[in-house]
Amino acid sequence: xxxxxxxxxxxxxxxxxxxxxxxxxxxxxxxxxxxxxxxxxxxxxxxxxxxxxxxxxxxxxxxxxxxxxxxxxxxxxxxxxxxxxxxxxxxxxxxxxxxxxxxxxxxxxxxxxxxxxxxxxxxxxxxxxxxxxxxxxxxxxxxxxxxxxxxxxxxxxxxxxxxxxxxxxxxxxxxxxxxxxxxxxxxxxxxxxxxxxxxxxxxxxxxxxxxxxxxxxxxxxxxxxxxxxxxxxxxxxxxxxxxxxxxxxxxxxxxxxxxxxxxxxxxxxxxxxxxxxxxxxxxxxxxxxxxxxxxxxxxxxxxxxxxx
Numbered sequence: 001x002x003x004x005x006x007x008x009x010x011x012x013x014x015x016x017x018x019x020x021x022x023x024x025x026x027x028x029x030x031x032x033x034x035x036x037x038x039x040x041x042x043x044x045x046x047x048x049x050x051x052x053x054x055x056x057x058x059x060x061x062x063x064x065x066x067x068x069x070x071x072x073x074x075x076x077x078x079x080x081x082x083x084x085x086x087x088x089x090x091x092x093x094x095x096x097x098x099x100x101x102x103x104x105x106x107x108x109x110x111x112x113x114x115x116x117x118x119x120x121x122x123x124x125x126x127x128x129x130x131x132x133x134x135x136x137x138x139x140x141x142x143x144x145x146x147x148x149x150x151x152x153x154x155x156x157x158x159x160x161x162x163x164x165x166x167x168x169x170x171x172x173x174x175x176x177x178x179x180x181x182x183x184x185x186x187x188x189x190x191x192x193x194x195x196x197x198x199x200x201x202x203x204x205x206x207x208x209x210x211x212x213x214x215x216x217x218x219x220x221x222x223x224x225x226x227x228x229x230x231x232x233x234x235x236x237x238x239x240x241x242x243x244x245x246x247x248x249x250x251x252x253x254x255x256x257x258x259x260x261x262x263x264x265x266x267x268x269x270x271x272x273x274x275x276x277x278x279x280x281x282x283x284x285x286x287x288x289x290x291x292x293x294x295x296x297x298x299x300x301x302x303x304x305x306x307x308x
Contacts, residue, residue: 014157023153024221029261030160031218036241036253037167038210043239044248045171046203047183049106051235052093052113053211056086058120058230060212065132065225066125075138075146079159079216086212087205089116094204098197110232117230131226135219152221159217163210168250170206179203240280244287246294255295 017026035057042048064082067073073081097108120126127133137146146152170176182189182196190196219225228234237260245256260280267276291298 011161015154018150018153023149025261025265027149027153027156027221028218029258030156031214031221032238032241032261033254033257034160034163034217035211035214036238036245036257037164037250038207038214039238040242040247040249040253041167041170041210042203042207043242044252045176045183046179046200048098048200048204049239050097050109050204050207051106051232051239052109052111052116053207053238054230054232054234055093055113055116056090056208056211057215057218057234057238058225058227059089059116060086060215061219061225061229062120062126062132063212064216065135065219068135068138068220069132073138074142075140075155075220078138079213079220082216082219083209083213086215087209089212090205090208091201093208094201098200098204110235113230113232113235117227117232120230121227126225126227129227131224131228132219133224135223135225137220137223146220156217156221159213163213164254166206166210171250175199175202237280240284242294244283244294246297246300249294249296249300252294252296259295 014026014030035053039050039053042050042053060079060082062082063085064078067078067081068075071078093109093112096112097105100108121128137152139145140155144151144155146155171179178189178194178199181192182194182199186196215229218229241256241260242253243256244259245254246252260283263279263283264276267279287294293301
């Protein structure tokens with residue numbers, strides 16, 4: 001099946017999904033799918049492992065929540081402001097981190113994200129551990145009431161499709177090809193005359209902005225912005241989603257996010273709730289040991305080996 005046919009089929013499936021499943025749950029999956037895709041742009045195509053992406057998710061959520069509660073902005077403008085805020089924070093993080101490599105890059109991003117976490121913990125406008133509660137969804141363009149869960153879902157779907165298209169277009173552009181060259185052999189890219197740090201910085205900013213877009217949207221879905229989204233656990237979860245789905249694939253993080261969120265949703269309510277983190281750890285170990293390319297990556301490898 002051609003890519004465009006597969007994407008069309010998946011879009012039709014997404015449009016029909018609220019008829020069978022709870023729209024808020026589906027919207028949550030889409031928010032985290034966009035978050036995972038944004039992270040994968042950095043890890044899978046630029047080769048940069050960030051342990052601080054939760055800072056951008058949370059920043060987008062807090063900025064959007066604050067504006068919706070205090071400024072009277074319409075949802076699309078509040079989300080745009082949250083996205084821009086995440087991109088600006090990403091520019092600061094990137095400027096400080098991209099000159100580092102490997103584990104040093106990861107540790108710098110983690111340290112900066114923890115700094116952001118403690119700022120939000122102490123800042124008066126975030127309400128600390130209580131979080132921003134009762135964030136209004138508002139009316140899209142001043143016309144469409146987002147309080148209806150079905151309407152909210154389709155709005156989130158539209159945002160996800162836009163973000164997914166941006167990532168797909170970026171990866172398949174000349175810029176994306178240079179990112180892949182940097183990932184495979186940075187010294188060779190430098191020898192060809194590319195400003196490697198500049199390309200890494202741009203990729204970091206795009207990834208951060210899209211992560212903030214996911215966080216802004218999630219805040220409207222749940223009418224809540226909390227410290228959970230800024231905690232380093234969230235950075236770990238998005239790594240798990242990406243690895244399970246398939247690092248370096250376009251659709252893999254979407255599938256990985258859907259798998260992890262579904263597992264959390266259906267296991268956290270019962271007796272298994274106390275063991276959810278152990279189960280997630282076991283899934284991570286199985287993924288690393290059995291199919292290091294992730295679900296989508298392993299499928300693509302099987303298809304190449306048997307049908308080409």
